Amino acid sequence: MDTNVISKKDLLELTGISYGQLYRWKRKNLIPEEWFIRRATFTGQETFFPREQILARIDKILNMKDDLSLDELADMFSPSMSDTSLTAEELLARNIVSTTSLEVFNVFLGSLRTFTFQQALYAYVLEKLLAAGDLSVDEGGGLLQVLASHYPKFEGKPCELIFMRKMGISTFVLVSGSTEMYFDSGVKVVKRLDLANYIEELKGKYL
DSSP, rough: TTTEEEEEHHHHHHHHOOHHHHHHHTTTTTSSSSGEEEEEETTTEEOOOOOOOOHHHHHHHHHHHHTSHHHHHHHSSSOOOOOOOEEEOOOOOOOOOHHHHHHHHHHHOOOOOOEOHHHHHHHHHHHHHHHTTTSSSHHHHHHHHHHHHHHGGGGGEEEEEEEEEEEEEEEEOOOOOOOOOOOOOTEEEEEEEHHHHHHHHHHHHHH
């Protein structure tokens, strides 16, 4: 039995939501189409979902639907960028960045008075990796330069950031979707980040 997925029947029972709610949220783009996975079973065809992702998403919807409209929730879950901008002071006040990550950003991408959502995303990813101790300040420069140079090419499509080291030398790769990648034994994958999750978190901090 594949424990990475959950059947629709079990999902509805576990979360207490109705069939109608599930498909209404799908139509409103709160739940991605690709999460509805059709598989053959001994009783015929059944729909399954990626367990961790769908349970986390439904928990968020249930917790936030009284404060936000379904359209606002759909926008928050979308990998598309917000057109909102914030000043550096606002980024600090909302705990999106610390003074350390802001200084690193200024060194490598220039000092800005106002950050677009995309620039704030770069600073936010930097902040998260620095705060977790996964990244050194010097490596932060490489991260920012890869994001600034290549992330706009994805234009709102799902994108993963892979942070690797080999013999102490770090490398960052941006890949589309959940692409399988294989490396030689000397490569250590430090982090593999789904940037859509960071966009969603960041949009939550803008509210």
